[in-house]
Amino acid sequence: MSVEHNGGDPRRQSWAERFSWLRDEPEVVIAFLVAVGVAVYGLTDNVNQPVQEATLVVLALIASTLVRSRIRTGAVETELRRALTDSGEALHQVPERLAEVTELLERSRQAIDQMSVVSLLPGAQVRTELVAATQHTNTWIFKGGTGTFIRAFTLPECVENSRAARRQLQVQLEIIDPENDTACAVYARFRQSLVTGRADPWTADRVRKEAYATILAASWYRRHNDFLTVRVGLSSTMTTCRWDMSASRVIVTREDPTAPALVAYQGKLYYSWCETELNSSYAQSRRLPVENVLMVPLSDEPTVEEVRELFEVLGLSLDALDDSEVADVTRRALRPAEPYR
Numbered sequence: 394m395s396v397e398h399n400g401g402d403p404r405r406q407s408w409a410e411r412f413s414w415l416r417d418e419p420e421v422v423i424a425f426l427v428a429v430g431v432a433v434y435g436l437t438d439n440v441n442q443p444v445q446e447a448t449l450v451v452l453a454l455i456a457s458t459l460v461r462s463r464i465r466t467g468a469v470e471t472e473l474r475r476a477l478t479d480s481g482e483a484l485h486q487v488p489e490r491l492a493e494v495t496e497l498l499e500r501s502r503q504a505i506d507q508m509s510v511v512s513l514l515p516g517a518q519v520r521t522e523l524v525a526a527t528q529h530t531n532t533w534i535f536k537g538g539t540g541t542f543i544r545a546f547t548l549p550e551c552v553e554n555s556r557a558a559r560r561q562l563q564v565q566l567e568i569i570d571p572e573n574d575t576a577c578a579v580y581a582r583f584r585q586s587l588v589t590g591r592a593d594p595w596t597a598d599r600v601r602k603e604a605y606a607t608i609l610a611a612s613w614y615r616r617h618n619d620f621l622t623v624r625v626g627l628s629s630t631m632t633t634c635r636w637d638m639s640a641s642r643v644i645v646t647r648e649d650p651t652a653p654a655l656v657a658y659q660g661k662l663y664y665s666w667c668e669t670e671l672n673s674s675y676a677q678s679r680r681l682p683v684e685n686v687l688m689v690p691l692s693d694e695p696t697v698e699e700v701r702e703l704f705e706v707l708g709l710s711l712d713a714l715d716d717s718e719v720a721d722v723t724r725r726a727l728r729p730a731e732p733y734r
Contacts, residue, residue, distance in 0.1 A: 510663040516651040530639035536567040537635030539603035544610035545729040570627035571604035580631040606725035626678030
């Protein structure tokens with residue numbers, strides 16, 4: 394078997410390949426042959442006339458070559474202009490195509506965001522997320538058991554932030570009805586069954602005092618802050634979850650402060666679902682006339698008599714509590730222990 398190797402060596406090219414360009418330029422060949430013929434003929438005598446004629450022929454062939462070259466160049470220029478025009482039109486379409494691609498990417502991002510409607514939050518980060526939720530918000534909606542964290546941190550923090558920013562604040566709370574013995578007993582059994590509930594025993598009486606303390610705290614902050622609007626609803630059923638919703642996010646926690654939580658940000662589908670659920674649940678609760686607290690005195694350190702009078706105007710009675718228990722409710726309301734510390 395033999396293999397030919399003559400593709401890349403110019404020395405092995407045939408004469409036909411070397412002079413193949415002459416097929417595209419016949420005028421050059423004719424002019425060359427005429428010039429050679431005239432040169433040979435010029436060696437004889439009386440060649441003036443033929444030489445002149447041959448010169449004209451050569452010039453004519455040269456002119457023909459120039460014309461053909463010009464025509465070819467013109468065709469190339471026309472094709473080049475057409476290509477440049479097409480390229481210019483394509484470049485003009487680039488911004489539009491880029492805008493379409495950008496819009497498509499944005500829609501894809503929004504679709505992905507909506508797919509991840511809720512995020513899981515480790516227990517150690519719950520307090521940090523709750524702190525962030527109190528920033529720059531003018532609303533707070535809570536639904537849960539007795540509202541310990543609300544009166545220990547959320548309510549005073551939101552009030553202070555709103556005071557500093559000179560903005561209105563609306564707070565809506567829904568907690569267990571302290572006058573519903575069944576709900577208090579069921580919630581006490583639930584809390585006592587938790588790990589966090591065994592160190593500090595939960596009873597129906599404690600549930601009742603914790604709920605009274607939250608009502609007192611909400612009333613006290615409303616009485617001392619004109620920019621604050623408070624709504625309190627009492628539920629006849631207990632819930633194992635707690636919802637804290639600000640203008641930026643909703644955080645769903647359990648009674649165990651070390652347990653993971655769920656968080657969804659404003660604009661997500663789950664956020665709007667929670668907002669509808671919380672408002673619907675509040676509408677079914679027993680609502681207290683919190684604005685009536687403006688009609689009774691309530692000092693910075695409320696006395697037992699002031700607290701009893703306050704609950705009377707709210708439509709609740711503390712007759713089942715002696716003065717020491719009322720003082721304990723006041724302590725829980727204004728100096729509570731924060732569960733996330």
